[in-house]
């Protein structure tokens with residue numbers, strides 16, 4: 199059996215990043231930036247007031263001042279300030295020439311044109327002023343290549359003058375559940391049946407990634423059905439994900455069906471728990487990833503393989519999940535012959551593996567916010583030992 203790291207490397211090598219595409223800002227959300235993003239404008243484009251109050255020269259403190267005009271956001275005051283003069287100013291407005299501080303209005307009294315300070319200490323030069331170019335200047339790289347376009351990134355891209363962005367491609371993905379026992383979630387379900395939770399789970403996992411996901415339904419454990427469906431999907435999408443039918447039972451037909459329709463399988467079985475029966479290969483131009491059927495196995499393998507594959511194809515520079523460290527809140531037993539990914543909770547800086555690790559259980563998936571990574575053959579570790587984990591949320 200190959201290691202998780204080797205399997206990840208082999209999977210990513212099966213596909214190249216898709217060609218980049220230009221999109222409107224809002225269509226670029228959750229995509230990866232294709233090249234560093236340069237500012238096309240200076241921000242702020244002038245010295246701006248950070249508060250509502252009066253623009254003054256600090257050397258005139260403690261006043262009084264004569265208010266000679268007004269500067270509002272979008273309506274700059276065009277004159278300049280002489281000794282003893284102030285300009286009424288609002289948040290976001292241009293600071294007039296010769297002013298070097300904004301007195302907030304709460305620290306003043308006003309009588310007609312006359313302005314007085316109600317504080318004793320002179321404000322510092324530059325106080326309540328956002329300096330020209332202090333956020334970024336024209337040509338500054340405001341986002342690096344491969345940046346994930348989350349809310350903050352969209353904000354800075356818009357401020358930097360961009361209405362369209364060049365981002366990595368959007369892989370098309372088909373999710374096919376397999377198993378005679380499965381019924382669609384919410385349908386009547388006999389004791390011999392089980393709701394298909396894997397397909398909704400996988401779709402939920404992909405909502406924050408740049409991909410077009412299609413639910414290819416539930417495929418019966420029938421070689422002909424699997425062959426026809428997988429063959430058709432391979433011509434329509436970039437990634438086919440199956441769940442179930444990956445192991446060694448008589449009804450585990452996914453691999454056989456794939457080979458029969460000409461797939462080149464790259465690996466089957468990875469030294470990990472849960473998720474051992476994972477398989478990957480290619481049919482034509484499509485990558486096929488066969489996840490095990492058990493819900494936690496499907497979750498962990500999707501987290502460690504499917505998500506990185508999508509990120510890689512969509513232009514992310516670092517597609518694999520990041521590793522963090524925390525002290526374990528409980529003793530940990532020795533590792534077995536497979537790497538383990540224990541569903542765990544990180545709280546108050548400590549990590550606690552959930553007591554139930556059965557890969558058929560879905561409740562633990564809803565409770566876990568981390569996967570505690572335990573290398574194979576590791577010796578027992580007492581409470582307090584630093585361990586590695588991956589964040590799930």
Ligand SMILES: Nc1nc2c(c(=O)[nH]1)N[C@H]1C(S)=C(S)[C@@H](COP(=O)(O)OP(=O)(O)OC[C@H]3O[C@@H](n4cnc5c(N)ncnc54)[C@H](O)[C@@H]3O)O[C@H]1N2
Nearest residue numbers: 375377393394395396442443444445450474490491492495
């Ligand atoms: N003799 C052996 N038996 C098994 C081995 C092994 O090495 N030797 N491996 C075990 C491991 S590990 C896993 S994981 C499972 C995976 O098996 P399959 O991928 O073939 O999955 P199924 O048998 O089809 O289903 C397993 C389990 O999951 C339920 N399931 C399947 N699909 C869904 C779905 N879409 N939503 C919810 N639940 C699903 C299914 O009903 C079964 O209960 O094999 C072990 N066996």
Ligand code: MOO
Nearest residue numbers: 472473474495557
């Ligand atoms: O590896 Mo299986 O995924 O342990 O249940």
